[in-house]
Amino acid sequence: MMTSAFVQDGPRLVNSYTSNWLLKSYLERKLGSDLLASVEPELVELGQLAAGRLLEVQRADRRNEPTLTQWDAWGTRLDHIEPTPLWREAERLAVRFGLTAIPYERKEGAWSRTRQFALVYLFHPVTDVYTCPLAMTDGAARALLEANNARLIERAVPHLTSRDLAQFWTSGQWMTESTGGSDVGLSRTIAQRDAAGVWRLYGKKWFTSAATSQMALTLARPEGNGAGGSGLAMFYLETRDSQGRPNGIRVERLKDKLGTRKVPTAELSLEGTVAELVGATTHGTRSIEPMLKITRTWNSVCAAAFMQHGLALANDYARRRLVFGAMLAEQPLHGETLAELEGPGEGHREAPRPGL
Ligand SMILES: Cc1cc2nc3c(=O)[nH]c(=O)nc-3n(C[C@H](O)[C@H](O)[C@H](O)COP(=O)(O)OP(=O)(O)OC[C@H]3O[C@@H](n4cnc5c(N)ncnc54)[C@H](O)[C@@H]3O)c2cc1C
Numbered sequence: 001m002m003t004s005a006f007v008q009d010g011p012r013l014v015n016s017y018t019s020n021w022l023l024k025s026y027l028e029r030k031l032g033s034d035l036l037a038s039v040e041p042e043l044v045e046l047g048q049l050a051a052g053r054l055l056e057v058q059r060a061d062r063r064n065e066p067t068l069t070q071w072d073a074w075g076t077r078l079d080h081i082e083p084t085p086l087w088r089e090a091e092r093l094a095v096r097f098g099l100t101a102i103p104y105e106r107k108e109g110a111w112s113r114t115r116q117f118a119l120v121y122l123f124h125p126v127t128d129v130y131t132c133p134l135a136m137t138d139g140a141a142r143a144l145l146e147a148n149n150a151r152l153i154e155r156a157v158p159h160l161t162s163r164d165l166a167q168f169w170t171s172g173q174w175m176t177e178s179t180g181g182s183d184v185g186l187s188r189t190i191a192q193r194d195a196a197g198v199w200r201l202y203g204k205k206w207f208t209s210a211a212t213s214q215m216a217l218t219l220a221r222p223e224g225n226g227a228g229g230s231g232l233a234m235f236y237l238e239t240r241d242s243q244g245r246p247n248g249i250r251v252e253r254l255k256d257k258l259g260t261r262k263v264p265t266a267e268l269s270l271e272g273t274v275a276e277l278v279g280a281t282t283h284g285t286r287s288i289e290p291m292l293k294i295t296r297t298w299n300s301v302c303a304a305a306f307m308q309h310g311l312a313l314a315n316d317y318a319r320r321r322l323v324f325g326a327m328l329a330e331q332p333l334h335g336e337t338l339a340e341l342e343g344p345g346e347g348h349r350e351a352p353r354p355g356l
Contacts, residue, residue, distance in 0.1 A: 009320055011313050013055060016122050017047025020308065027118055031111050039108070039115050046097060046122045054089070054126045061086035061128070066212075066264035068254045079251040081212050081264045090123075090130035095165045099123065100138045104161040117301045124302045125309030128262035133170040133210035135298030139291030140171035140217050144236070146290045147279045152236050156215055172216035172239075173291055174268070176207040184219065184285060185229035189270060191220040191277075199235065200248070201273040211251060211266035214239060217291060219284045220275070232284035235275035248273040311341055 017023065027036050027043075064084035072078055098105070102116040124131045141160040144152050159169035179186035189203025201220045208216070215238050225231035239247055252267040279287050318329035318338060328334050 011055075011316050012320075013051035013312055013316060015044065015047040016050045016125075016309070016312065017043040019051075019312070020047075023118065023121065027114070030114055031108070035108060035111060039118075042097060043118060043122065046093075046119055049093070050122045050126045054093070057086055057089055058126045058128060061262075065261050066254065068251055068264070068266070070251065077246070077250070079246055079249070081251065081254070081266070083212060083264060084128075084262055086128055087130050087262060090127035091168070091170075092165060093123065093127075094130065094134055095163055095168045097123070098163050099134055100141065101161045101163050103138065104141060104157070117297075120298065120301055121305045121308075124305040129260050129302075130262075131298055131302050132260070132263050133172075133213060135295040135302075136173050136210065136213070136291070137170045138298065139173065139294035140215070142294050143217055143234070143288060143291040144278065147234070147287060149236075149278050152276065152278060156236070159214070169214035170210060170212070172208050172210055172213040172218075173288070173295070174205040174208045174216050174218035175288065177204060178206045181207065185227070185232065187219055187221065187232055189218070189220040191222045191233065191235060191275065193223075199275045199277060201235065201237070201270040201275050203270050204252075205268045205270065207255065207265060208268050209260075209263050209265040211254075211264050211268065217278065217288060218275070219288065222281045225282060229285040230283050233281045234278045234284040234287035236278050237273055237275040307341075311338070314338060314341070 013019075031039070061084050064086070066081055066083045066087070069078050069080045069082070094100070097119055099116060099119060102108075102119070103112045106112045108115050120131060120134075137160045141157050144157055156169070156171075159167055160171060162168045175181070175184050175187070177184075177187050177189065179188060187203070189201055189205070191199050191201050194200055199222075201218070203220065205218065215236065218235050218237060219232045220235055221231050222233050225233075237247060239249060241247055248271045250269040250271065252269055255265040255267070257263075257265060315329070315338060318334060319327055321328040323331060329338070
């Protein structure tokens with residue numbers, strides 16, 4: 001007699017907001033119940049997507065990677081980067097949930113960032129680092145506002161913080177060159193003013209993530225400036241002109257990275273790229289700092305979100321995997337391992353666990 005083959009169920013997650021008592025109690029305490037009640041429907045909706053449809057889209061997208069098409073069949077330079085379907089979906093959702101809009105709308109006042117990052121926490125683990133361009137987009141809006149450049153604020157910030165997909169832009173941050181990332185003062189990109197007074201950039205940026213962005217903030221050394229970080233200035237540029245042609249930018253290749261492979265990170269040559277000085281002609285590393293503060297905050301929230309997601313998957317498996325006559329979760333050594341992983345996260349809670 002043939003026995004049917006055993007097939008272990010795939011992961012089944014429940015709503016990543018409602019199942020996360022720690023996040024819920026944290027928000028209740030920080031926002032208060034009235035404010036939480038007003039933002040909770042969107043948290044429940046995104047939590048449901050993250051545990052359901054979006055998780056499915058992510059799984060189906062697992063083997064996809066962005067592609068770079070440098071030329072068309074007739075020899076026209078295109079440098080078109082096509083992200084994967086998951087990234088397209090992630091962009092639509094990010095705009096719909098206002099992930100870069102919320103902190104600038106400031107409907108919740110000082111708690112707007114809390115609302116934003118609660119959503120980012122749910123969104124991040126199932127969107128394969130689409131939070132990278134979002135973090136830079138948020139950071140670019142902050143850096144432009146802090147630089148107080150009225151023209152660029154009016155031109156770019158409404159796009160970066162838009163809730164309309166047709167209007168929405170992402171931003172890159174182009175600093176790293178092959179001479180150095182940590183020691184960015186070694187940058188060799190030069191900014192020259194042409195006869196019409198327009199700044200043009202010449203150089204090579206070595207590690208530009210999310211190279212699909214419509215704009216970037218970048219560092220370059222105005223001709224005649226001294227060496228080091230203080231000789232650099234922060235520039236604003238748009239990657240394509242109004243006809244969709246590259247703005248003196250060649251995409252040399254996409255990085256063959258060990259991780260974050262959904263992120264189209266490129267090496268770019270700047271060959272007379274039209275750019276605009278954001279503020280002073282010096283101390284660009286200082287001017288770009290507000291952008292880095294924001295991206296670092298995104299990184300820390302996203303790291304915690306990944307840990308939580310990994311734990312949710314491990315817990316689900318342990319409750320449905322039978323070993324030696326009991327579920328894995330009931331086996332003391334395995335339970336202890338899961339508890340050890342959960343400990344650091346829960347150790348930070350300040351509110352008592354409901355029901356305990
Ligand atoms: C996935 C990914 C995406 C990225 N996206 C972008 C992007 O969008 N835009 C961008 O501009 N860059 C980007 N980068 C580049 C990144 O910012 C640089 O890799 C980073 O700044 C480090 O620079 P480096 O690689 O030149 O390393 P190095 O500067 O050569 O550093 C090598 C090692 O030396 C250590 N080190 C450096 N200085 C010191 C010191 N003074 N004392 C002790 N130790 C030191 C560093 O910690 C590191 O471990 C990205 C990198 C990665 C991996």
